């Protein structure tokens with residue numbers, strides 16, 4: 089039995105989603121993969137970092153979180169108010185980093201990830217900030233310390249796009265990718281395609297929890313830009329800055345524009361695209377509303393669903409459609425990375 093001592097930093101929707109799956113799939117992990125995961129530490133901003141060498145009680149942590157009670161109510165734990173200090177002072181084999189995405193400087197996630205890699209811990213993360221702004225640096229750090237860094241959950245949650253490209257399509261040379269990488273904007277555009285106004289649909293999306301109170305990151309395309317940067321780094325080995333992605337959001341799309349597209353048998357989608365330019369040995373990256381004919385596989389991806397179409401020299405077009413967010417869907421992305429690392433040890 090391979091034992092993985094795991095630390096989860098960021099115990100919100102995604103951190104709890106992973107913990108829930110670990111409890112749910114404990115028997116499967118043991119029998120199918122010979123893996124025993126011992127959750128030794130958990131951290132949130134409010135309650136700090138708790139550690140118990142013999143392992144924490146996951147159902148109890150989930151109950152405490154659901155009741156909005158401090159994680160320190162768990163008995164027999166050591167406690168640090170600051171997650172970074174707790175991480176530095178304790179030991180584990182792997183970090184699951186699930187604090188909020190910050191596209192300015194990637195903190196606090198990037199410090200957690202740097203510290204864990206430097207300590208010789210493997211890292212799995214759903215946090216888009218470090219992956220979008222510093223993938224090359226972090227992969228180099230992982231290599232230096234002979235550990236792995238995996239990022240499946242950062243793009244399309246648990247829908248396996250990164251592993252499909254890097255493992256399933258290994259040996260194929262990717263030439264271009266186009267995708268719907270943001271569920272909120274796709275929900276809004278899909279509803280607008282039924283004849284409704286942007287403002288009305290945005291308000292509804294906010295009510296239903298699909299859009300944030302401040303929707304800027306989604307509707308102006310910044311979230312899709314972050315995912316585009318991650319794919320540029322992982323698939324094309326290109327480090328791009330956010331300003332290098334040509335970006336346009338969906339907030340100016342009118343009902344009339346949408347109706348015009350529909351009358352021409354088209355749909356408007358917020359498309360993130362990457363195209364390898366062989367002459368320049370660089371990639372062109374864009375996030376922008378795009379009119380798609382109905383026979384394009386992305387045209388009929390509606391609601392909060394995400395999708396990515398990949399073109400390569402040996403596989404002309406592969407399209408993956410699936411959820412791009414959610415507690416269990418994102419937890420699955422982290423779980424898949426955890427298992428992949430554990431199997432390789």
Ligand SMILES: NC(=O)c1ccc[n+]([C@@H]2O[C@H](COP(=O)([O-])OP(=O)(O)OC[C@H]3O[C@@H](n4cnc5c(N)ncnc54)[C@H](OP(=O)(O)O)[C@@H]3O)[C@@H](O)[C@H]2O)c1
Pocket residue numbers: 097098099100101102103131132133134135171172186187188189190196214215216217241242245412413414415418
């Ligand atoms: N939700 C999704 O469907 C989804 C999908 C793909 C990727 N992601 C990414 O996954 C990450 C987590 O998302 P989420 O939805 O779980 O967010 P969330 O519910 O807001 O959870 C974030 C967690 O991070 C904690 N945190 C913040 N700063 C911290 C610090 N300095 N030290 C320790 N903990 C800290 C927060 O603590 P408090 O609870 O005390 O505030 C909270 O527990 C984000 O980067 C997000 O972009 C999310």
